[in-house]
Amino acid sequence: MLSEQERREIEAHARHYPNNRAVCIEALKIVQQHRGWVSNEGIADVAEALQMKPAELESVATFYNMIFRKQVGKHVILLCDSVSCWIMGYERLREHLGDRLGIRPGQTTADGRFTLLPNVCLGACDHAPVMMVDDMHYQDLDPPRIDEILASYRQEEKSSDGNAADS
Amino acid sequence: METPLTHNISPGREPPDLAQYEKAGGYAGLRKALGMSPAEVQAAVKESNLRGRGGAGFPTAQKWSFVPMGDDAPRPKYLVCNADEMEPGTFKDRMLLEGDPHQLIEGIIISAYAIQADVAYVFLRWAYKLAARRMEGAIAEACRHGYLGKNILGSAYSLEMHLHVSAGRYMCGEETALLNALEGKRANPRAKPPYPQVSGLWGKPTIVNNVETLCNIPHILNQGAEWFKSLSRSDDGGTKLYGVSGRVKNPGIWELPMGTSIREILEEHARGMCDGYQFRGLLPGGASTDFVTAEHLDLAMDFDSMKKADSRLGTGTMIVLDDKTCPVGMLLNLEHFFAQESCGWCTPCWSGLSWIEQILQDMEEGRGRASDLELLESHTRLLGPGHTFCALAPGAAEPLQSGLKYFRDDFERHIHEKRCPWSQT
Numbered sequence: 001m002l003s004e005q006e007r008r009e010i011e012a013h014a015r016h017y018p019n020n021r022a023v024c025i026e027a028l029k030i031v032q033q034h035r036g037w038v039s040n041e042g043i044a045d046v047a048e049a050l051q052m053k054p055a056e057l058e059s060v061a062t063f064y065n066m067i068f069r070k071q072v073g074k075h076v077i078l079l080c081d082s083v084s085c086w087i088m089g090y091e092r093l094r095e096h097l098g099d100r101l102g103i104r105p106g107q108t109t110a111d112g113r114f115t116l117l118p119n120v121c122l123g124a125c126d127h128a129p130v131m132m133v134d135d136m137h138y139q140d141l142d143p144p145r146i147d148e149i150l151a152s153y154r155q156e157e158k159s160s161d162g163n164a165a166d167s
Numbered sequence: 168m169e170t171p172l173t174h175n176i177s178p179g180r181e182p183p184d185l186a187q188y189e190k191a192g193g194y195a196g197l198r199k200a201l202g203m204s205p206a207e208v209q210a211a212v213k214e215s216n217l218r219g220r221g222g223a224g225f226p227t228a229q230k231w232s233f234v235p236m237g238d239d240a241p242r243p244k245y246l247v248c249n250a251d252e253m254e255p256g257t258f259k260d261r262m263l264l265e266g267d268p269h270q271l272i273e274g275i276i277i278s279a280y281a282i283q284a285d286v287a288y289v290f291l292r293w294a295y296k297l298a299a300r301r302m303e304g305a306i307a308e309a310c311r312h313g314y315l316g317k318n319i320l321g322s323a324y325s326l327e328m329h330l331h332v333s334a335g336r337y338m339c340g341e342e343t344a345l346l347n348a349l350e351g352k353r354a355n356p357r358a359k360p361p362y363p364q365v366s367g368l369w370g371k372p373t374i375v376n377n378v379e380t381l382c383n384i385p386h387i388l389n390q391g392a393e394w395f396k397s398l399s400r401s402d403d404g405g406t407k408l409y410g411v412s413g414r415v416k417n418p419g420i421w422e423l424p425m426g427t428s429i430r431e432i433l434e435e436h437a438r439g440m441c442d443g444y445q446f447r448g449l450l451p452g453g454a455s456t457d458f459v460t461a462e463h464l465d466l467a468m469d470f471d472s473m474k475k476a477d478s479r480l481g482t483g484t485m486i487v488l489d490d491k492t493c494p495v496g497m498l499l500n501l502e503h504f505f506a507q508e509s510c511g512w513c514t515p516c517w518s519g520l521s522w523i524e525q526i527l528q529d530m531e532e533g534r535g536r537a538s539d540l541e542l543l544e545s546h547t548r549l550l551g552p553g554h555t556f557c558a559l560a561p562g563a564a565e566p567l568q569s570g571l572k573y574f575r576d577d578f579e580r581h582i583h584e585k586r587c588p589w590s591q592t
Contacts, residue, residue: 119294132294
């Protein structure tokens, strides 16, 4: 079942569209925001609320890159693998991130802290290579900068006040 | 040199709020437009020679002219701002969205008025988090001050505006696929006709315009078509946001007269190649445009001039290939992107692109065969215009067909040496 909060947020967006179905992508994003990912239960909950067939909603959910149908870590690292970042040496960063985290793209660390995903162009090509961690963009990356960023997320979890990472 | 689009934008600073935007002359274009008839607004934009900045370069006023007008027209009508910037190598709309959201909102309201739209959507890509926050804030501000909602500025015209943040897929940038995404469906393209102007969102008349296109509209209304044409060095009116990425000294984005030469952008603004790197070629306007090389550097970056060089202006954001980067590797990266982002609707696209990717991968790993070049060439023809519903596959064929032409020796070296000559091992 959708939580009250999820239901309220979906209803607020539904007002922007002439029918219920149109809000389904927003609804999936809302469920993902609250639950971390969209499980089969999440699909069933949204489908029921919007009076859609679960299979129909599943076909939408699996189409979009940012709807996670598998569990992801606490932080999702999206490393741009498109052409400008490739020219500027993103492959070296992919290796570096993989070594530091002990995972390959598409995997989650054993402690559930980080998921590493390749991602298409993030629209900051003049500052390539770039990546996102959750909602934050990081630009002009090199291995030492990657280490700093990873450390800041590990630090953030240790400190009780949870200082936000820099941009 | 006048730079109307970026006049209010200073990178790293907060965008102008409504009061600051008004003080800088903002919303004067809208006030003017509301005193004119929709037909007069369309005529002013037609006179300006504004062509769409999303990549295709279709004349904006001509696009609008197909929307049914008058009391018999189907309602509601829709105006959609395409802010789904996802073309690899393209980073121009982000600056306008983050840097001056009210300019875009004013452009949307005027354009919506010109076609008498009832509802406007801003279709924004999910990755642009800062743009989403700023657009949301600016839309709310515009509502509070009577620029949106019922009876805008006391006129008879009303418009609702909503922000739709996509869940991410390159296909959504295609106009008909975008409409399917807004309706809550998979972003597959639709057959045309019917064109969206007549039967678009939920079957109603719909216009889809790019962010940069819409940002030009307030200035055209405010300062006139003649002024707008005078900004340009070509027959297309206005300025253009040109960007450069790759191994250049000063990668970035600049607002320059439409028709500025590639050489001027590359050498004066991007300040030439990084030390130790030689120029080999560039994609002039994003991943889905044909390579141009040193012989083309004096070409004007406008729609017609680039077409004469068998390429396209596209988004106007160049991606530079240097001599230390493998052209076959670059094409593999590009074709991997297109194969991955193909929506799977048309067979030549989903099947052909993954085949191309495999051939290029083999070549990079020393398994290239002499017959591969002919095979790749046949693919560029099979993926050409007319074989698929949308422009994704033809766009993917553009860098490949021109790459095969300009970098043929490099392809042949991969095959003969049975390895990538640029690889370290």
